[in-house]
Amino acid sequence: MKASAAGLSKRIPWMLVLFLIAALIPVIGSRYYTFLATDIIIFAMFATSLNLLIGYTGLVSFGHAAYFGVGAYVCAIFMKDLGVPFLAAWLLGGVGGALFAAVFGFFCVRLTSVYFSMLTMAFAQIVWAICFKWNDVTGGEQGYPNVPMPSMAWLEWIPWIGGLRIDHKFFYLTLILAALSIAAMRRIVHSPFGRMLTSIRDNAERAQFNGINVRLYQLIVFSIAGGFAGLAGGLFGIFNRGVFPDFCYWPKSAEVLIMTILGGIHSFWGPSVGAAILILLNQYIVSYTEYWPFVLGTILLVLLFGFPGGVVGAIIDLFRRLRSAARGQR
Amino acid sequence: MAELLDPFFLLGQLRSGLTTAMFLFLIASGLSLIFGVLKIINFAHGSLYMIGAYIAWNMTVILGRTSIGFLGAVVVASLSVAVLGGIVERLLLRYMYKRPELYQLLFTYALVLIFSDVCKYIWGTQPHSVSRPPLLAGSFDFYGVRFPHYDLFIIALGPLIAFGFWVFLNRTSYGRIIRAAALDREMLGALGTNVASLYTGMFVLAAFLAGLSGALVTPIKSVVPGMDVEIIIEAFIVVVIGGLGSLWGTLLGSLIYGLTLAFGILIFPRFSIFAAFVIMAVVLIVRPWGLLGRPMK
Numbered sequence: 346m347k348a349s350a351a352g353l354s355k356r357i358p359w360m361l362v363l364f365l366i367a368a369l370i371p372v373i374g375s376r377y378y379t380f381l382a383t384d385i386i387i388f389a390m391f392a393t394s395l396n397l398l399i400g401y402t403g404l405v406s407f408g409h410a411a412y413f414g415v416g417a418y419v420c421a422i423f424m425k426d427l428g429v430p431f432l433a434a435w436l437l438g439g440v441g442g443a444l445f446a447a448v449f450g451f452f453c454v455r456l457t458s459v460y461f462s463m464l465t466m467a468f469a470q471i472v473w474a475i476c477f478k479w480n481d482v483t484g485g486e487q488g489y490p491n492v493p494m495p496s497m498a499w500l501e502w503i504p505w506i507g508g509l510r511i512d513h514k515f516f517y518l519t520l521i522l523a524a525l526s527i528a529a530m531r532r533i534v535h536s537p538f539g540r541m542l543t544s545i546r547d548n549a550e551r552a553q554f555n556g557i558n559v560r561l562y563q564l565i566v567f568s569i570a571g572g573f574a575g576l577a578g579g580l581f582g583i584f585n586r587g588v589f590p591d592f593c594y595w596p597k598s599a600e601v602l603i604m605t606i607l608g609g610i611h612s613f614w615g616p617s618v619g620a621a622i623l624i625l626l627n628q629y630i631v632s633y634t635e636y637w638p639f640v641l642g643t644i645l646l647v648l649l650f651g652f653p654g655g656v657v658g659a660i661i662d663l664f665r666r667l668r669s670a671a672r673g674q675r
Numbered sequence: 676m677a678e679l680l681d682p683f684f685l686l687g688q689l690r691s692g693l694t695t696a697m698f699l700f701l702i703a704s705g706l707s708l709i710f711g712v713l714k715i716i717n718f719a720h721g722s723l724y725m726i727g728a729y730i731a732w733n734m735t736v737i738l739g740r741t742s743i744g745f746l747g748a749v750v751v752a753s754l755s756v757a758v759l760g761g762i763v764e765r766l767l768l769r770y771m772y773k774r775p776e777l778y779q780l781l782f783t784y785a786l787v788l789i790f791s792d793v794c795k796y797i798w799g800t801q802p803h804s805v806s807r808p809p810l811l812a813g814s815f816d817f818y819g820v821r822f823p824h825y826d827l828f829i830i831a832l833g834p835l836i837a838f839g840f841w842v843f844l845n846r847t848s849y850g851r852i853i854r855a856a857a858l859d860r861e862m863l864g865a866l867g868t869n870v871a872s873l874y875t876g877m878f879v880l881a882a883f884l885a886g887l888s889g890a891l892v893t894p895i896k897s898v899v900p901g902m903d904v905e906i907i908i909e910a911f912i913v914v915v916i917g918g919l920g921s922l923w924g925t926l927l928g929s930l931i932y933g934l935t936l937a938f939g940i941l942i943f944p945r946f947s948i949f950a951a952f953v954i955m956a957v958v959l960i961v962r963p964w965g966l967l968g969r970p971m972k
Contacts, residue, residue: 405777452960459716459776460963463915467956470908474949595908599784606781636796642788649782650770 360531364524371513381628383516385621387581390523392604392616393530394573399602400610401534402566403546404454407462407598408469409574411449412442414476414593416575417582418483421492424583431495435522435579442575443568445472450567454560466595473593488589492582519580526576531613533569542566603641607648609655618657687820688937694826694895696933697833701888703910703917703925704840705881711920712857712877713772718783721907722790723760723882727752727889728898729794732803735893745808745894752890753883760882764875772874791903800900805893825894832891836884837926844922853877857920912955918968927966 367386371379391413398404420438423429429437449468456464476483483489497514533539545552545559553559582588591597600623608619623641630640652659706720731752738744763786771782806812807825814823844850855863856873864870896902909932917928932951939947964970 399777405780407780452956456959456963460959462776462780464956464959464963467915467952467959470952471949471956474952478949596904603781606777636792638788639792639796642785642792645781645785645788646767649774649778649785650767653774653778 360524360528364520367520368517371516376510376512379513379516381624383512383519383584385624386519386523387577387584388601388604388620388624389617390526390580391574391577392601392608392620393527393613394570394577395601395605396610396613396616397530397534397542397566397570397573399605400612400615401539401546402542402563403549404563404567405458405462406453406465406567406570407602408449408465408467408595409570409601410595410597411465411469411472411593412446412571412574413578413581413597413601414472414588414590415445415571416442416578417588417592418476418489418578419575420579421489421582421588422482424493424495425489425491431583435576438579439572439576442578443572446571446574447564447568450564450571454563454567466598469593469595469598473590473595476593477590483588483590486590488587489582490587492586492588494583515584519584522576522580526573527617530573534613538562538565603645607644607655609657609659609661611654612657612661615655615657619655622656683818683820685938686817688941689934690820690822690826690830692934692937693830693930694933695936696929697829698888698892698895699909699913699932700833700926700929701836701884701891702906703913703929704836704922705884705888706907706910707914707917707920707922707925708877708884709881710914712853713874715768715771715779716776716783716911716919717881718780718907719763719786719790720881720885720910721903721905722787722794723756723885724889724892724906725794725898725903726759726790727756727886728893728902729798729803729889730755730886731890731893732805732898733798735805740806740809742808742810745805748805749887749890753886756886756889757879757883760885761875761879763882764878768878769871769874787903787907791900794903795900798898802897802899803893804897807894829891833926833929837922840922909951912951915955915965916958918965921965921968924965924967 367382370382391409395406395409398406398409416438418438419441420434423434423437424431449465453461453464453468477486479485480487494511494515495518497511497518534542541552541557541562544555545557545562549559578592581592604619604623605616606619607623608617609615626640626644627637631637634640648655654662702720702724706717709715709717709720731748734748734751735744738747767782771779774782807823811823811825811828814821816822842850844854852863852868852873856868856870856877860870913928913932914925915928916931917924917926931954935950935954936947939950958965962968
């Protein structure tokens, strides 16, 4: 009975179910919910890309926002200044994030533990300083406003979607692109390459003895994560209707790190759950009090002392305990 | 570019660079101390500095704008921040020592968030400023270059604190224990030292330094929300360049940072923050443990 239930839960294509539920949001909810859902989807993608490093490879990057920002600037600049169509500009944003990550990562993966985190942060701050000061290209401190919406004329021929307002259309575009990206990341972590990453995380020395080129693997996953962060950034720049140096600043790196930890680094969906919780909580609390940082800090303390495995980790733990309790009774 | 050849202009830049450097040294020495012994990167060090600044401002309002009033404000601010540090260490931080670095970082970041809002709640968001204590309010001119007495006081205080630290760490029995704790905590505990209270003591000392520098900065910079995050980034660059855990490294890092900022503006006007991060990155690439630091096991 139990085995069949577990088998059934495995046979349900959860990603597809989630995708379909998400696709219903504009139908059921108001514009405001669509707006929130777009935000959550983009950050879920961003946090999942960070978890490729933290959860799967054991690399704590404290400068992941740099690649998010690079992707956002590249995508926006190509679309607005160079008139490149959205899809090409978006992919170029991802390539930009991956390239920056490859160059910076080359130096970062040579360092271990806390020094790795510090160097990723230093590089991110360099990117931030460039974006902040390079007025001619990035708009400097003022940011890069009025990023155009992608032309979504091709959506017109879909009967129902064609008649939607622009932000609902953008939601569907985001949902499709983010779902593809997250599915790609899931393929990566379940591939032999992904297994190598976890073996590096668990014991880098042993992996080295087994003939794995640890640094090369770390560099590759660092670039991949940078690329997906860049893709998320490209979407966010359009969603936000502007790109700002803050996208690369270290509190942004801390924010995505908090989402990742809050959800739980030991499961693939943890960071997405964390992104959803943090964004919803922020919306809810900001309407009551201006002291959101205080609330966030308190949540972090509770998390660190009470639920180090994150929300998803705590839920899994609870289920495990319930199951073993049920078994104990029999 | 003509000013680059003007020795008096350069002297003025040197004065401002040295003042920045010595201030940073005061703050960064606590950060470095905590890392050296407790092995924690304390983001909340900047918050303790900000709290010190707010308390000092509040106390000068109460005690009046006299030299004694300023001194009183500095003493009260540093001591209260030291007590606050002790409370934080006893109640929370000590449970973090055995956790992975990621959690330690997030823990101190949580404190940053909480303290910044507590300060906003208590002292509001408008900027406050403190006038220089009358005793140090003057300045003298050297061929047209102005040297405020207060800046000179800070420039003198930095090396004094560094020397005091050196004596404390190298010539006293407490210092010997602290150096031992930095090397091998467990062995020290096995030899009968109460390591837990030693750690509390170190954190109190670092918090005291943070509060002291926060109080001393009030006549130069206005007390505003956000000063915590601004200073912690600078202090962090300084200790990474000099070597986390190394006192002389921190002094060297402060000098490099302060002088780069003061002279970098002349050569490289738009990218001086950029230059500081580049130096930090280069040091991390070439010598991750910093110019004068020791590689960590």
